[in-house]
Amino acid sequence: MKLKSKLVALAASAVIAMSAPAMAQDWKPDGPLTIQIGFGAGGSTDTMGRVLANVMKENTGWNIVVENKPGGGGVAMFTGLSQRPVDDKTIGMGVSIPVLVQLVQRGDQLPFDIDSFDYLGTVAKAELALVASKDAPFDDLEGLIAYAKEQGTLPVATMAPPQVLMMKQTMSTTGAEFNLVTADGGAEVMKLILGGQVLAGFGSGEHYPYLESGDMKVIAGANQARLSYAPEVKTFVESGINAYVDPVFFLAMKQGTNPAALEAISAAIDAATKAPEFAEIVQNAVKGDPINMGAEGTRQMMVDGLANAKILFAK
Amino acid sequence: MVDLSTILAGFGDAFSLFNLAFVLFGVVLGQFVGAVPGIGPIMAMAIAIPFTFGLDPLPAIAFLVGVNKGGLVGGAVPAVLMNTPGTPDAAATAMDGYPMAKQGKPLKATKMALFSSVTGDTFSDIVLITVSAPLAILALKMGPIEVVALIVFAFSILAGLIGNSLTKGIIAAALGLLAASVGQDPENFTPRLIFGYWDLFDGLALPSVAIGMLAISEILHRLSEAHGNMRPAIVAKDTGNPDDRRVTWAEYWSCRYTMLRGATIGTILGALPGIGSTAAAFMSYAMTKASSKDPGSFGKGNIQGIAASESANSAVVGANLIPLLTLGIPGSVGAALIISAFMIHGMQPGPLLFENQGRLVYGLFGAMIMANFINLWVGQLGLRLWVKVVSAPESIIFSSALLLCFVGVSMATSGLFGVAIMLIFAVIGYLMASFGYSLVIFIIAFFLGPRFEKSIAQSLALTNGDLTQVLKSPVAVALLVLSVVSVVWFLRKNAQEDAE
Structure with a gap:
């Protein structure tokens, strides 16, 4: 690039930079x-x-x-x-x-x-929730932990590392044992719950139709705040497990x-x-x-x- | 249960000229992109979804179903005519389709592919419409342990395709599994064999591997044989016999058991998420070959081979909708795209779909039936065109096909990284084929590998590593016993053939 054109470019960019706030609504992508x-x-x-x-x-x-x-x-x-x-x-x-x-x-x-x-x-x-089949013999996280202790161990489906860590945190905090099965996405978690291969699992939306049909229930919220669609259900944090994902x-x-x-x-x-x-x-x-x-x-x-x-x- | 008036109203909605036009458009588009090597119906659907935003739900979904179904019929075209399957599930069709085309019967081979594809598809649609709910519940009972056993069984059936050398077959399968293990491991999410390329984090992209190995390596093979001659891509020597240009009723009828078996395999595997149409096509092909009185004629242009493969891979598509509609679980990428279209149009597939949107679901079924008929009709017209196209000189056809594979894979994998992988696998495929290693075994192992590994990991987690737990599942035990039986049987049969 010649010096002249460099100067022009510099001047132009300076003008653009100075007038940027005023130009935001005029900005248009050039492609x-x-x-x-x-x-x-x-x-x-x-x-x-x-x-x-x-x-x-x-x-x-x-x-x-x-x-x-x-x-x-x-x-x-x-x-x-x-x-x-x-x-x-x-x-x-x-x-x-x-x-x-x-x-x-x-x-x-x-x-x-x-x-x-x-x-x-x-x-x-x-919003991430821990859900279970409607017939599961527990209704909240405390119940799930108690049941796991009673049974020795309990299968839970997860789909990503943070959920595995939340369950591991639960194990180390409470002493309960879980068999952590990693599934390929929320849909597979639902399949494992419905098929009875696991007793609980995480859902990030795939479980809504089953809540609506009454085939599943929410056990705990995994976010920092409670779930917007199930405000009566406690979060992991509220149940004494210091972990959440947002x-x-x-x-x-x-x-x-x-x-x-x-x-x-x-x-x-x-x-x-x-x-x-x-x-x-x-x-x-x-x-x-x-x-x-x-x-x-x-x-x-x-x-x-x-x-x-x-x-x-x-x- | 949905009452009759809803069903009739749904079908009534479907059978309108407006919907017919969209189904027709979808089928034409699907057959076209399916027939063009490298693009394929999945990508066509992904591109088409935004264009359905402005439509009502029924024509929008009918259109996408049309693309999907048309694509399956189209996919067989390059496999048969040029031995370059555009999608891996058509690879089994090429095994007998291409030899038939070379014998001067390209129209007969593609027509048989069309008829058996539509037959398999219609079979699975009927199963979907009539008994999807109970089938879905059965599919749910197939847990990780049963899926492991099922995949072992699928592998054992494929022993029938290994051919002369058992060692080479096992090496090809091992290489396929090795390629499948690239990417994060399913248990601890640690990246494996990615060599610093984060694009590999989710594994090698199926379109890159399949098109590289199946299509590009075949084109390389043809190039190496060309020696500067100008030849048409297929020798369309007209045998003068009109029977070589059509499929007679007697021929179609003689394949009835083959197609029934193919459609049943396709429907069962389609109802189980994640196994897929490629495995169905090859299982059906291997079983048909094994039960034939003349297994030696397979791979040399046996019409039964085409019927076996196409009826099975097409049956998967309808059956994929079984877990999708009843449980909201997509069985394949195509099904996942249909779920996304459902969601965009404000519907949530799952247990309440039939109750809340029964009329729409039956409308969808009506559209599927229409799509099958249109597929048949458009296929009849389109096939003549494709056969004409490939009688152009090789130099034109293969360079165009190469270009389309580059474009298609770069679109499907969003960038040139996927194209680079495709080229690497083209070279691997060329070398493997030259030294007599089965590409088909490699692809199936690659295709089933991730599901296999995941299911093994899940089974181990569920049973705490206690293998005796397998004995508690009668289905798994039965499948494993059948696997042993089939391996022994195939190996003895291979040995007998060698002796002859």
Whole structure:
């Protein structure tokens, strides 16, 4: 590049930088935006991401492409995002807990940390519950623990490391024994419960139809707060087990993205999360309302989440 | 139970011109993408879902079902005509389909694939519509221990496909299992054999491995044989005999038991989540070959081989909806996409679906029946076109196929990483095939490996490692005994064939 054009570029970027706040509502992507989803097609992140993209497209007129980049619960996608040049057009969508768990467990092997990204906002929170068949001879966590002690051991299905740790925490706190069976996602947990192979298991939404039909009951909430759809049920923490997980669906871009782009995209996400058609899909996927913590709130959620994950994994 | 008026109202909703148009569109799209190597119906569905947002639930889901069903019929086309299966479940179809095409009967082979595919599909749809609820409850009783036994049984049936060298067959299976163990382990979630590539964390992508091994390696093989000649991709020498261009009723009828067996295997495996259509196709093929009076004719263009494979892999699709609709459990990626479409349109598959949305479910069944008929009709027209297409010179057909495989895999795996994996497996596949190792055994082992490992881990956790617990499951014991019987029987049969 010649000196003259370099100077022009410098001047132009200075002008852009200075006028950025004023330009946020005027900012437009110079090409299609891409939302990379850290999970495969057909899951709840994918479903919500596609509807979100569709609503954003309708609201703003931007062209938005959705891609699936599965691998390691979003780690593959965020790795890719952190390695690519800043282009103001590529957005990553993932779930907080799997990313935080990998950062705690093998952060030294990962090319990114929490500060590698600029956060845009969140769309929903997943509520995690320990559920059992309606015929199970216990109704709450205390009952489950007592029954496990009586039986010697009791089979429980989990689907991800944090849930395994919660159950291990339960074992070490209470002295009860559990056979921990790891299943391939919530649907398989439901299959194991319905088939009678395990007596309890974790569900992040797959259990709703069975609660509605009366085939299953909630034993405990695994989040920090009680479950919105079963407020009478105690959480693990309330039952004396010091462990919880709060998975949040969030969006982020590579750190260093143009602030005007961040502001405009963040605003578009916020508007989309308020649209009724998006609320409907969130209701179907996680049984809750859309939650947008905003850009700063999302960063704080990740920082706090990392601290909590470190406690859970005793690091 | 759903009352008759709901059922009739549902079927009434389905049989409208508007829905017919969407089913037709779906089937045409599905057959097209299925026939193009490298793309496949799953990806077509993933791309199509956002376009159904604006539709009512019934036409939207009918459209997706059309794509899925059309894709199965289409998938057999490149397998038969070019020996380059676009999806792994069509690999079994290629074993007899391609030799038939080479004998100058490409239309007959693809038509038989179409008829047996639609037959298998219709069979499983009827099972789905009539007895899905009790079947789903039976499927629930298949716990991890029973699934381990079932997969052992599936492997034992595949011993019938090993061919001359037992050692090479076992090596191919071991390599497939090794490839399947890439990614996080199912018990402790530690990454294995990923060499720092987080893209491998969830394992090697099936489209990369399957298309690399089955399609690209075959294209490499053809390239190595080309020697600068200009040949059509298939020798479409017209034998002059009109019987070589069609399937006669007598031929179709002679395959009735084969198709019934294939459809039954497909329906049972489809009702159990996670086993899949590839295993069903090969199990059906191996059983048909084993029970045939003339096993030597398989792999050389036996029409029964096509019927066995296609009836089984297509039956899986309808049966996959059994756990999906009754329990909300998807049996395959295609089924997971249909669940996602259900959710987008405000429905939750599961125990209350028939009660709350009975009319819609029966509407879906109506659409499935329509899709089967349309599949038959569109297939009849489309096959002629494909046979014409592949009579173009090899240099054009295979370079186009190669390009489509690159595009398809990069789309299916979202990037060039998947393409690189595909190329690595193309070379591995080429070498394995050149040295007489069965690619088919490799693919099946790769395909069943993760489920097998997970089920073993689950069984060990459930039983605290106590193997005697297996004896408490009569189903598992029966399957394991059958496995031993089948291995012994196949090995003796192989030995006899060698002696002859």
